[in-house]
Amino acid sequence: MKHVANWALNAASARGASYADTRIVAQRSRALTTKNGKVGSALDSESVGMSVRVIADGAWGFAASAELGRGAVEATAAEAVAIARASARVKREDIRLAPEKAAVAEWSTPYKIDPFSVSVEQNIELLLKIDAELRSVSGITLAEANLNFNREQQWFVSSEGADIHQTKLSTGAGYAAYAFAGNEIQKRSYPNSFGGQWQSKGYELIDELKLVENARRIAQEAVALHQADQCPEGKFDLILDSSQLGLQIHESVGHPIELDRVLGMEANFAGTSFLTLDKLRTLRYGSGLVNVVADARQEHGPGLGTFGYDDEGVAAQCTPIITKGLFTGYLSSRETAHTIGENRSGGTLRAEGWNRLPMIRMTNISLLPGEKPLSLEQLIASTDHAILMQTNRSWSIDDKRYNFQFGCEIGWEIKGGKRVRMVKNPSYSGITTEFWNSLDALCSRDEWTLWGTPNCGKGQPQQVMGTGHGAAASRFRGIKVGSAFKGA
């Protein structure tokens, strides 16, 4: 593919681009679903194309084409330069890129079993087995299960000499059981809601998740919720399970630290951020137990934010985001690094596919586990009175990322160190920094899971990206619970 890339770079250079990079991407995906004993959808997809990103007259241009013939590639590069010159008509200052040593590299997601090597029959059999387990529980009115596999091969070549070939693989699986009765719909999902668990690994993830083994319990919980009391309203101590905490991190840490949001680049759509530049290394983001990193490196784990190089050729890094409660870092790119006094990008620029412009995206934004051994059961045993909430059901946060409200699928009232009753429709809300400062206990490594969020939307045109979030169950003091149902 190097020759295709060179057609683009040479054409861009010949038309006056001061910088150019090109990405040639081949994506393959498979999506299988079942619903109530039948295959819901069975889809295979392939998409191949290339894009050229250039700076000309000090401004950005980007064009993409599915055609990889020389004429089409050169025309796409020429279009990118023309677009950049149009951008320059409304410009205040020239684009500045932080220096980056041009990398020549190969990188691939480590995996044990290629998910595309597993037969469709075997996958459908698994899904139908899950489905049967879910619907074996009386009261289940709808059962849905899914398997998803993605492979992306990318060649990145830049006018500065970078030449990087990456192959990224991801696998996802999950299911949900619904129970409709009277005037109420209750739902339980496993291992997480909205598509389950996703990681950058092969089919081995499917075995690790123990999908069939948990199906009946999940279905029973969905039915049992109908008999449960409504979650009480008021201020409570709150224990969040690992998956819900992963989404809490995503929304109230991951998004506000995106430097493009902070700088106003997303103001029209995704919003801005309360984390204005003056807050770096001055804001007490959370309690002293809160340590959050943005870590795209393989050693962090198989998150959806794990890669070798980002989509402008910067190597994966680990950036301390919150250190013992102090806000210490943003997610940055080559264009934005200088605004926080850095001379190198944090390596977070990623694109959904060949036809999308790379932008700052979360990598693996993870809350590091507690250092002292603490299991969830020990945490519960040490809690006098609290609500434990599991598995996200709804999520919402304002456009500066202050005020949030989350609903969960199931809750448990904890009294005297024990779960005393199941509660339905649990929800909690708060202000981001107040919430993180109320964290007073978090479980240790054994309870820590690196969750995948496959559906993070951002940008115009909107791009969907996978992000990773490591978390262990944690406790928060004096949180507002139940206001979602107050007065509604």
Place this chain on the structure above:
Amino acid sequence: MLTKEQAGDIFDRIRKFTSADGVEVSISGGRFALTRFANNTIHQNVAEENHIVSARTAFGSKTARAFTNKFDDESLRQVVRSAESLAKVQHPDPDLLPMPCSDEASGRAGGGMRSPQVPSRHFQQTAAITPEFRADGVGKIVGVADRHKLTTAGIFSSAESVEGIFNSRGLSNWHTQTSAEVSITMLAADSSGWQKANSPDVANLDPLMLAEVAAKKAVDSAHPREIPAGKYTVILEPAAVLDIVGFMFWDYAGMAILDQRSFLAGRIGTKLFGDNITIWDDVAHPLQTGCPFDGEGMRRQRVALVENGIVKRVVYARATAERMKRSEYKDKVGPIEATGHGFSLPNEMGEMPQNIVFAPPGDPQTVAQMIASTERGVLVTRLWYIREVEPFEKILTGMTRDGTFYVENGRVQGGVRNFRLNESLIQMLSNVEAMSVPARSCGEESFDMVVPAMKVKNFNFTEVTKF
């Protein structure tokens, strides 16, 4: 841009390559460009051309689909192989119907409802938009921001697209469309304003006017004060209305009833909303956009979903209609017939209405009139991050954004800090005191619709944020 003739050639080759009992080819794509600005400068500017071909093969009662964006013979052979191998290992689906023939899809067979005539939605002036044209538009918007000492961010996009569907029973449908869209946020030190509009015809867009309105909202909402959460009379501008009501239309689907995941389960034929709420799905409405056929090529019908607050019916894909006729719900769901709202097969969601039109009220009021008649209330420009808290009473949460104002004694009294809402959509549509003439509107939380502004009593705000 792919032409219908080129698409037909792709279909012919796929048909030649397959041994399936039936084959359906769907084609979508086109040219898309978007100029994005922030901090009064163009900071992203993109263009792409891409077309996606998908082949659905059927062997008896087994079917599957595969996608590619390459149209050479080998790529098409591969997409056929993928679709065939996926289909062959399916379990038989007794609900799968033969692909529709042309007469069935157009409504000429079977004496179904009449299909409305859809006006042309392709405009040469929009198709010909250049990066320079968009940049000049952005320059004018930035000029407004500069004049008001504001910072602006937003987009100006343009597109020319095609959608086509062909099948081995002779069906051949093709639709072309253009679109242009402008979205503008104006930011002041502690406030903001927003406007967004789109149209198939760029001549209908007025970026300068939109910029001026967004700027006025930013200026007028400066120094927002905090007022307590609680129940207020709210005046929701059309974008705020569509952002909320969009969350119920997934439920107006036969499959959602069969799955018992719809809040309309057991409620069709009942009065769920106020007398003044009448809702149609109408792809042919002059303010609507989109393709006049569904994922199987069936012509989209005009369907009355709600009349005077009574939920009349839901929409159906072909197979869903047949299932519903055999189901225990068949006598409780109103008319049952394929309405041309199905998604491409195979899928698990069935169908949904996507061309929503609210009927005009008998006594329309402008937003200004609604404000003038309000003793104490909140004017909402836009909503954000709406999510479903409870699916059967349709309790939704979300935030106000980019222009939230306190209204007292018939006048706007300045900006207020943004609220979190937790409101039942059923309650909201039962508490509508006044509506404007419906207008084509677009937001970020739902799809575009023809909706009115609404004055709603007892709207439930539960929290206030920090700005």
